[in-house]
Amino acid sequence: MAHLGADVAAYVDAQLSPDAMRAASRHLEDCRACDKAVRQQRLLKSRMSTVTAPEPPAELLASLAGLAAQPPHHQTWWERLRHSVPFRASIVVAGASIAVMVAAYAVGGADDNTVGDKVAPPFDRYAADFYGAAAVQVGATISDTKLQDLDHDGWPCKETLGGDLDRTSGSWADDAVALSYSNGTSKLNLFEQTGVLDHTSLDGFEASTLGKSDVWIRDGSPMLVTWDYDGVVYTIVTDADHGRVVRAVNELPRGSGSEGPVDRVGDGLNRMTAWMAAA
Known part of the structure; x- marks a missing residue:
């Protein structure tokens, strides 16, 4: 059997046919490259499942709750800008970027080695x-x-x-x-x-x-x-x-307690990119 390649994620998710799953399992017994790719895919899925979205500030929630009680008023240019399509699109992009950074920070945690036997x-x-x-x-x-x-x-x-x-x-x-x-x-x-x-x-x-x-x-x-x-x-x-x-x-891979937030995010992005490429 050839290397799993793009089927690594499908194998981890048990989405291959029964015959293909059995063939892949036999292949993993002898192929360390594919076995490593499978372990990395499982590690990524497990760590991503532990990433939670940041809670919005209490002040923001209180402000939103009070909007219904406030009388309507004339919109300023800033309010019109906030409601425009380009501005909303930029907020979506920024939110997605923040989500990626949060995920990278979690994956890049050098001393978070809780996945595996x-x-x-x-x-x-x-x-x-x-x-x-x-x-x-x-x-x-x-x-x-x-x-x-x-x-x-x-x-x-x-x-x-x-x-x-x-x-x-x-x-x-x-x-x-x-x-x-x-x-x-x-x-x-x-x-x-x-x-x-x-x-x-x-x-x-x-x-x-x-x-x-x-x-x-x-x-x-x-x-x-x-x-x-x-x-x-x-x-x-x-x-x-x-x-x-x-x-x-x-000279060997190791965890460092002195790693800063920027280094940790960078490490996480590198890992996510490498794992997805391996999948």
């Missing part, structure tokens, strides 16, 4: 495996070509992290993409999996900020750093120094 990464196993014989205790190896495809599809598989930590392997670890980096002295393992971080699994972790990133940290040897962003949970296990860890985290 909750994920509790096996932190203790990750830490125990860190000093094992293998870089990461994993399943099938991912080729360099496939790693490039995953990186293009929104799963960061960078060749270098933290400045001088080079990627040494890529594999599947259960339902996560597992990557290992090293500079010969320090090592860093990165796990990426679909979902939302389950905060009940963060025993021993403390909320912190690394550079511009809001994360959860469990100090020790090795250090564990975890966070979620845009439907993906990231976990770093490393013995690298603080500077390399900060740089590595900031």
Whole structure:
């Protein structure tokens, strides 16, 4: 079966024929690009459903309620302008623009990662495996070509992290993409999996900020750093120094508590455009 393409939205809304739905479901088992497009479409629909229209000011409602009790009077030029067709059309356009901005602000909320299945990464196993014989205790190896495809599809598989930590392997670890980096002295393992971080699994972790990133940290040897962003949970296990860890985290997608309203709206517009293009 070819990629879902324009049928992504119809699949999410269950509007395809039964045979087409079954064929699409089988296709999604093997195609990560289409699976990602479906997840993004569901994420967009869920977030858009939570956007509410702003309430009008109480003063405006009171003023409108009192209009019936007021006697008619001669219309001024401003009142005639307000009732003209061009002026009303401009109000409609402005209202639509405001609605889009409100939706973009909601979608662009960097720390609003409530969409998706909750994920509790096996932190203790990750830490125990860190000093094992293998870089990461994993399943099938991912080729360099496939790693490039995953990186293009929104799963960061960078060749270098933290400045001088080079990627040494890529594999599947259960339902996560597992990557290992090293500079010969320090090592860093990165796990990426679909979902939302389950905060009940963060025993021993403390909320912190690394550079511009809001994360959860469990100090020790090795250090564990975890966070979620845009439907993906990231976990770093490393013995690298603080500077390399900060740089590595900031080179990956993350939420930032210092994002301003303008940045948040811009981020939301970018996401909405990308998701609709993917659909």
